[in-house]
Amino acid sequence: MTLPPPRTAVDPRLSGLSVSQREQLHAAARAIRDGQLDAADRLLDALHRLAPCHVEVLRMKGIAATRRGRVDDAIAVLRKALALAPHDALVLNDLASALARRGDMHDALTIWRQACMAAPDYPIAWFNLGRNLQQLGDSEEALRALKQATALAPELLPAHILAGDTLVHLGRFDEAAAHYRAALARHGACGDAWRGLANIKTQPLGDADIAALSSLVQYPGVADSDRIAMGFALGKALEDRGRYEDAFAALAAANARMRQLAPWHAPTFSTHVTRVLEAGHRLPAPLDATLGREVIFIVGLPRSGSTLFEQILAAHPQVEGASELDDLDAVIVEESRQRRQPLLAWMPSASAADWHRLGQRYLERTARWRTQRPRHTDKLPENWLHAGLLGAMLPGARIVDARRDALEAGWSCFKQQFYRLPHFACDLGDIGAYTRDYRRAMAIWQAEQPQRVRIQRYEALLDEPEREIRDLLAFCNLPFDAACLDYHRAMRSVRTPSASQVRQPLRRDTARAERYGALLDPLRQALADAG
Structure with a gap:
């Protein structure tokens, strides 16, 4: 506007x-x-x-x-x-x-x-064009538009940030860092710029950066959003230096600020999951069991390897990696608005024809991802909550449940700033409760419909990569292709915080949780309570 x-x-x-x-x-x-x-x-x-x-x-x-x-x-x-x-x-x-x-x-x-x-010469139009192209995955054209915006308005910080993000997605990390630094030159407490730099995991922040962040997070007058983002960046930088107690303190403070803005209520969410599961068991048989065969959903806890699994699949010549799409949720919201009822109110009365129509609507909304290749991934982690209704709406789709060691995944969530609030990852106890709800839901759907749902374990991929990749492709009804073994060479835009990591071969040294010792006992206990 x-x-x-x-x-x-x-x-x-x-x-x-x-x-x-x-x-x-x-x-x-x-x-x-x-x-x-x-x-x-x-x-x-x-x-x-x-x-x-x-x-x-x-x-x-x-x-x-x-x-x-x-x-x-x-x-x-x-x-x-x-x-x-x-x-x-x-x-x-x-x-x-x-x-x-x-x-x-x-x-x-x-x-x-x-x-x-x-x-x-109107920078806002160039910025909006670039922002939306970037969200759609057209990173090259997005970058051209965003660079035009920064040239016309060097003071337009969001354009520098998005240009940096787009360059990260393209794997051009030095250029990305230059844009983030340009934003910081104009506003040293720009949280998004610090967030961008910290997420370039192949280029750790330096001593001067840590000193600046340590001062800025305490500085009066800094906006909450910037203070939070800088707190996460500082935690990442301190962890890289092996200063685990200091890192934990910085991350805990940032999460506490986030939680104050919008607290997560675990019991309410657990009740919601139970109601979704109950409604999912009463859905009609699909009209066409193959509808949605073009789609591979990747779900699970965030930070559990979903971007890696998508990168492997997107290296296949038949699969386009679409990253985290909001189309499934958008179709459900559209239907809820038309019916003037929330999802759980209209689910029991929806007919097989209704679900078929909604599945077709999803395919229509995502058709842009299948113009070059016949299939696409959709890796929004929280889509696990919709695994049941997908059996009626897109029964031909495959659902890959990305699993990682629960302690590592939970701690990685705590370290990552999420922008959709309220969010479970702001509190170690809430992480455990959310993990319990997610796992009990996916255990039900995987047991009932193993042809639709596969649990894909990150650690198993590390141990036997070729076997796991072959099995994953077979589950997705894809012929084996050797390019999937060299997934890190795939030249595609990766629009998640793991963009730098998935451009490298498999690494076994990514575990961090045990280095924090007793500091993570609350998370261990929460996960034990989750079962």
Whole structure:
């Protein structure tokens, strides 16, 4: 969203409005910024009655509607504005944002490209184009757009961060570090920049970085989001130096801050899992048992080797590695909105035809990942919760449950900053409870439908890589291909914190938990309680 300029500026976009109307528009913009959408709507409705064909008034109405989630209304009013001003880059940018919010990514990208052509010196359009291309896995074009944004607006920190992230995904780590450092040169407490540097695991942070982070996390006035990200980066840097007690303290402090923002409630989640399992046992037989055979879901606890298993599969000439997709959840949310009921309320009444339709909708949304290769992976870890309904919705899909030593996986989760809150990984006890719920659910589905679900153990891959890879490919109905043994040579964008690790051959020295000794006893106890 681009709001009008300050009232002291002379802006041709506001021509045709009286002084009082300009004041109203600025007040509406402030209301949108502050989340006061009712007030914004009142101001904009009054303005619209007086100036029904004013482009900027229409644009602001579109922004307000998008913020409210009334995306269809936003698109309609923004298209009206665009008809009046076909080359207005701000209108194009906001229309593209609304289209993307609705899931029309092809149209959104087309409109963003038009915005960039209409105003080549408008950095926000280049940034939005690059950001969304990056999310879709088109890292090369994303990088070109993001570099254009940083060239036009060197002070635009998010563009530097995303350019760095994209370069990491492409395996160009030195260039990525340069972008993160450029952001830090402008704002030394930029948490995302420190997060990016810390995640380049092949390039440990230096003594000067540790000193800077140790000071910055204590500095008054630093935003919570930056302090948290820097705390995780500091913990990683201290662990690399073997300072385990200090590392644990830094990570515990960062997690405690995260948990204060949005506490995870383990008993509530456990009850939800039980209800999902009960509903999953009452689903109708699928109309087409092969629907979804194009898809390989990789699920499990985060930090359990899912990116590695995806990299192995994506080295196969028939498989595209799509990384962590939100399409399954988006299809469920769409259906819930249409029915005006949450998932658990409508699951019992959904027919086989309904599930078939939803499966087709998922395949439609993910078709972009199968333009070059016939199959794709979807490695969003928490999709394990939907393993049961996938039996009705996409029964032909294969589900790979990535397993790693529970202590190592749990500790690795605690060390990783997750941005979706509340999150179980902020507390060692919650990690144990979440592990229990995940394992009891997957044990049920794997026992009942072993042809659909495979437990793939990380340690087994280390012990006998060729045998495990052959078995994994066979489970996925893929012929053996030797390229999967050399997965680390695959040239693809890897959009997870493990991007640097999966570009290396298998390593046996990644275990860290035991080095923390008694500090991790709470996690050991929580995992023992989980069974």
